[in-house]
Amino acid sequence: MEKFTKLSGIAAPMPLVNIDTDMIIPKQFLKTIQRSGLGKNLFDEMRYTQDGQEIPDFVLNKPQYRNAQIIVAGDNFGCGSSREHAPWALLDFGIRCVISTSFADIFFNNCFKNGILPIVLPQEDVDKLMDDAQRGANAVITVDLENQTITGPDGGSISFEVDPFRKHCLLNGLDDIGLTLEKAAAIDTFETQAAQSRPWV
Amino acid sequence: MTGKTLYDKIWDAHLVHEAEDGTSLLYIDRHLVHEVTSPQAFEGLRMTGRKVRAPEKTIAVPDHNVPTTQGRENPDQMPEESRIQVAALDKNALDFGIHYYPVTDIRQGIVHIVGPEQGWTLPGMTVVCGDSHTATHGAFGALAHGIGTSEVEHVLATQTLIQKKSKNMKVEITGKLAPGVTAKDITLSVIGHTGTAGGTGYVIEYCGEAIRDLSMEGRMTVCNMAIEGGARAGLIAPDEKTFAYVQGRPHAPKGAQWEAALAWWKTLYSDDDAHWDKVVTIRGEDIAPVVTWGTSPEDVLPITAAVPAPEDFKGGKVDAAKRSLDYMGLTPGMALKDIEIDTVFIGSCTNGRIEDLRAAAEILKGKKIAVKRAMVVPGSGLVRAQAEEEGLADIFREAGFEWRLAGCSMCLAMNPDQLQPGERCAATSNRNFEGRQGRGGRTHLMSPAMAAAAAVTGRLTDVRDLM
Numbered sequence: 293m294e295k296f297t298k299l300s301g302i303a304a305p306m307p308l309v310n311i312d313t314d315m316i317i318p319k320q321f322l323k324t325i326q327r328s329g330l331g332k333n334l335f336d337e338m339r340y341t342q343d344g345q346e347i348p349d350f351v352l353n354k355p356q357y358r359n360a361q362i363i364v365a366g367d368n369f370g371c372g373s374s375r376e377h378a379p380w381a382l383l384d385f386g387i388r389c390v391i392s393t394s395f396a397d398i399f400f401n402n403c404f405k406n407g408i409l410p411i412v413l414p415q416e417d418v419d420k421l422m423d424d425a426q427r428g429a430n431a432v433i434t435v436d437l438e439n440q441t442i443t444g445p446d447g448g449s450i451s452f453e454v455d456p457f458r459k460h461c462l463l464n465g466l467d468d469i470g471l472t473l474e475k476a477a478a479i480d481t482f483e484t485q486a487a488q489s490r491p492w493v
Numbered sequence: 494m495t496g497k498t499l500y501d502k503i504w505d506a507h508l509v510h511e512a513e514d515g516t517s518l519l520y521i522d523r524h525l526v527h528e529v530t531s532p533q534a535f536e537g538l539r540m541t542g543r544k545v546r547a548p549e550k551t552i553a554v555p556d557h558n559v560p561t562t563q564g565r566e567n568p569d570q571m572p573e574e575s576r577i578q579v580a581a582l583d584k585n586a587l588d589f590g591i592h593y594y595p596v597t598d599i600r601q602g603i604v605h606i607v608g609p610e611q612g613w614t615l616p617g618m619t620v621v622c623g624d625s626h627t628a629t630h631g632a633f634g635a636l637a638h639g640i641g642t643s644e645v646e647h648v649l650a651t652q653t654l655i656q657k658k659s660k661n662m663k664v665e666i667t668g669k670l671a672p673g674v675t676a677k678d679i680t681l682s683v684i685g686h687t688g689t690a691g692g693t694g695y696v697i698e699y700c701g702e703a704i705r706d707l708s709m710e711g712r713m714t715v716c717n718m719a720i721e722g723g724a725r726a727g728l729i730a731p732d733e734k735t736f737a738y739v740q741g742r743p744h745a746p747k748g749a750q751w752e753a754a755l756a757w758w759k760t761l762y763s764d765d766d767a768h769w770d771k772v773v774t775i776r777g778e779d780i781a782p783v784v785t786w787g788t789s790p791e792d793v794l795p796i797t798a799a800v801p802a803p804e805d806f807k808g809g810k811v812d813a814a815k816r817s818l819d820y821m822g823l824t825p826g827m828a829l830k831d832i833e834i835d836t837v838f839i840g841s842c843t844n845g846r847i848e849d850l851r852a853a854a855e856i857l858k859g860k861k862i863a864v865k866r867a868m869v870v871p872g873s874g875l876v877r878a879q880a881e882e883e884g885l886a887d888i889f890r891e892a893g894f895e896w897r898l899a900g901c902s903m904c905l906a907m908n909p910d911q912l913q914p915g916e917r918c919a920a921t922s923n924r925n926f927e928g929r930q931g932r933g934g935r936t937h938l939m940s941p942a943m944a945a946a947a948a949v950t951g952r953l954t955d956v957r958d959l960m
Contacts, residue, residue, distance in 0.1 A: 307809065310813060312924075314905075314924070314926040314927070315928075319906060319929075320907070323572075323578050323907070324574070337932055342932065366809045367809055368723070372926060373625050373905075374623060374625040376641035376642040397724075405643035457512065457516040468655055469543075469650050472647065473650070476651075478518070479509055479520070483520075492615070492754045493615075
C-alpha cells in the first residue's frame, strides 16, 4: 500500500448527499479479477452518456477538476454495497482523500486499506472546504496526516481526527495482514480454547 | 456493573486481542465467499504464498453473476467476463480446499440464503462475507457484517478481522402488525425513520413483540437491510424459533454438541440492565405496507401517501430529492397508487426465501399479470425445489411470471437480468439506487405481497385492497 503523508491537490466539490458505491463504480465494472484499471469508469453513469460520451457538466469532466486528488462530498458518502472496487476506482483515478460530514462504515474501512484518507468534519468545515473546492485550480488544499490538519487556499487551517492505528498504517504504508500475523500465537491460543468451549463451530 | 447487550456478549466471546486504543482482533467463525469480491483476495494469497487458515470455516458459492435461465451450466451462456469470474471461484475453491456449492449443485443460491439453509450460520457466531447484506445472518443472533476485499484476504489468511467496537442501538417494534404488513415493511419503515446514516457507528439489535412474532425468514429480511440504515450489523436474540430452524440442518451440531450449543445459545440475550447508546421505538400498529418513491432506501412512504416535494425536506436532502424525482420520473403530489409499473422482480437475499414466495403466490393465485415482464428468482435451488413441491411455481407460471433458477439476478443486475432505461420495477430487493437494476431503470422497493399486487394491477397497489 502506498504511504499517505502529505497531499496538496485540487479538490472536486460533490455536494450531493448519499453518494453510493453503485454511483462510484457501477456493477458492470465489478467483473474484473484485478484491482487496477477502474479509474476510467469512476462515476461512470454520472460521467458518461449511454454511448460513452463525456457529460461536460459532471465535475470531474470539467477542465479544472480533471486532475483532482481530493473530493469534498455531501453526507453519508460511500453508502451501499461493500465493493472495494469503489476505493480502487477512486485511487486509480488519482483521488487520495475524501472529505465529508459522514461516511458509510464499510467504505470508510476500505479506504484505509488502499492508502486513501477519508476525513470526517463538522458541517461548517465541510461547507467551507466545499466553497474552496468550487474555485477549482485556484484553490489547492493541503492535507497533512502527520499533523492532522487541512490547509485551505487562504491559509486557514482545520484540524481533523483520525484513528491512531489507522494513521500509523497509512503513514507507513503498512499491510494489515503482516501486522496481524505477528499475533499468530494469540490466534492459536484462541482457537485451542474455542475448540474446548464451542466445539461445534 | 452494568449488564451486557447481545452484541457485547458475542464480541467478548470472539476477542483475540485488544490494544490500548481499542483496536481489536476478532475471531471469525464463518467466512462466506462469492465470485465478485474474492478473486483479488485469493490472488493476494497466491502472491504472498499464504494459505487459507481455516478452510473448514470458509464456504463459497457463485451467485452475483450467474444467469438464472435454464442451461446455465453451459459456460457459453455467460458473457466472457462473468465466465472468467465464476471460473476463478471454481478454481480458488478447489485450490484452497474450501467448501463449495457450484452452479450445478441444487444447494447453490444466494450466499445469504445458502448459509442459514445449510446450517453454517448458528447463534452466537461471527460471520463475515464480502457483501454488505451479510447482516442477514444476524437473524440468528450472530454478529454478521459485510467486509471489503482486503478484509476478505485478511480473514482468509488469519481467520480474524481488525475491528473497533461499535456502539449499541436498540430498535424495538412493539405490539402486533396489522394484516398485510410484513417484515419488509418493518425494515423499510425503520430506515424511513432513522435515515440511511441513522445507524452509522452502531450495531442494531431488533426486539419487541412484533419482531418475536416474525418467522426466521421474516427476521432475516429485517436484519438484511440493517446496512441500508447504515449500521454495521443488525441482530435478533435467538429463541425457540431460532433453535427449531437450526436443528437438523446439515452443518448444525448434533447429539451432545447440540445440547452444549443450546445451553450457550440460551445465554445470548441482552441483559435487562445493559447500556444502549441509542434507542428507537416504533409501534407495530403504526406500520403500514410501504413502498419507496426515490433513489435511497430512506425514501419510504405508506402506499396510501403521495409523492413528496423537494421542499418537504431539509439541507442536502432538498437537492437529492429533486434529483431523485427527476430520475424516477415522478411529480410531487401524485398518489403513489397511480404509479404505473412495467416490471416485477421477486427475489434477492432480502426476499427470496420460501415464505416470501408463499406470500406472493397467495396474492397471485388464479390471477394474471398486467405488466410487461415479471420474474421470480428463488434464493436457492432448495427454495426453488420446495416451491415447486408446494405448487407455488405453477401459480407463478400460470399468472405469467418467469420461473427462474437461483441467484442475485435483477437485485443488482450483474447478470443478464436488467432493466432498460426508463423501465419501472416493483422489486422485493434492497436498493433503489440510480442504475442499480440497470442504467436508467427505476426501482420501487416493497414486500413480496405488495410486488405481487403490483404485478396484478400494473401499478403500485395497496395489497390490503386485494386481500
